Amino acid sequence: MPKQEASKTALSVAAMRAVHQLFDATPKILDDKVVVQLLGAPFVEQIQTHLARFQTIEANVLRSHILLRSRYAEDRLAKAIERGVQQYLILGAGFDTFPYRQPTWAHSLQIFEVDQPASQQEKRERLLHNDINVPANLEFVTIDFETTSLVDGLKKSSFDSSKPTFVSWLGVMMYLNQDAIDSVLKYVVALPSSSEIVFTFVPPLSSAKQVELAELAAKQGEPWKNYVMPEDLVQSLHSLGFTDITLPTSAELDAWYICGRQDGLGVSNRTLIASAIV
Template identity: 45%
Template sequence: MKTASATAIGAAALRAAHQLLDGTPKLLQDEVILKLLEPAVIQHIQHNPAIYQMPEAARMRTHVVLRSRYTEDVLQQAFDKGIRQYIILGAGFDTFAYRQPVWAKDLHIFEIDHPDSQAQKRNRLAQTGISLPPNLSFVPVDFETSSIKNVLQQTLFDLNAPVFIAWLGVLTYLTMEAIDATLSFIGALATGTELVLTFSQQKNADYFSNLSQRAADLGEPWITHFTPEALEQKLRQHGFTTVSFFTPEQAAKYFAGRTDGLQPPRRASIVHAVV
């Protein structure tokens, strides 16, 4: 078995660092990630806090934690409107299913990810004794070679009912062909289907270049970028009728009164779209 995505583990480590190093209240309360990650990763955070408090690391940590918090807030709103299916595309080490609130027990959660990453996660879940909730289904799929629709048809997923979909931290690593195929599938789902996804805007800032180079060094280069205007156009072309960007001004409410130095993002990188 190959190892899981290095960038997925890196994102999970940033969520863990938030639990260990940042103040309260947490932007995202996630004690599960402290068990799910290998002990060596947790020890690295604990023994090297200065690395994670550097401005570049703090910005990335804020982005990773905020995208999950925002997604889960919007998911609850969708649940209140009647949605009962939740797909996590490129789930990585996402922990929502294992710390889900009481209201989410009526959701059917589908974690979709590359077979290698999913296998490593399931091994860690078993090793740490984290129980699998009855409303969770694992769906292994390679975004570049497999049809999500064909794979989901082999599960309990209801193609005729609306679904809430989270697609976080994945778009940047995919070809435009793979992105179009996935958006085409989502856009053809039942009316009322909702999607939250993250994207990167290519900038010349040094920290952006550094992060991009690190991802490439790990064999997972950043290959696709969008301006907000181009992404909105693409979403509408694929059948989405409402497209809303999560602005820095909206994000600021999550940071009111914080004293740990975490700051809202400076540009939009999260979008919420409805079919």
């Protein structure tokens, strides 16, 4: 059965991107004016009222993670286009706004936003309500990864599995059971060579703060179900057949995106991102 309610965690991470846009220093790690418009004025007023909650040390760590994963994925996408990628599959898209602020270099892509029906429905209502145009190169597809395979779900769209594709899967894997995860990764590795997936993962919980976060997600009806050590993940990606696997280090992410900023944003060991090329 698909979830009846839209994802609350998707709204929470969108709120963090809006806080960054409105209140963090420039240059932005992720320049996302559209998320502010998508959330809408009443929601943004609520953020403003509770701003202090978004500016604790712990909230800064989490916001940094949310920003870095999107920025990293979008930078990898830009590189993937240079090697011929033609489609962009955003899995568990939530309130990702890339399609609505896509730079000209992305116009050649066919983009697919994939999400659970209730989450996608809420996003589409917000797009309409807040006057955000759906670009011609975007298609929406509803799939619950735990009940429907990408093979079957994408049949409803114009997705072409013979074309090299870039896939992002940000903040989703930990909500899925192992079968659903394996099924997504097997689908991606069967795409044409030079396709790529960028995704985040969660290692076994080792701190009180991480346990608190997992408990919060569970309270929102979205329990974390999957934990994996980086070395085990790399091994399983290799055995699935991915060729070029990268886990950017904290030092690399810091050098690329933080560069001594003074607004409390930074890289923590929570920023666990992987990229794997077919």
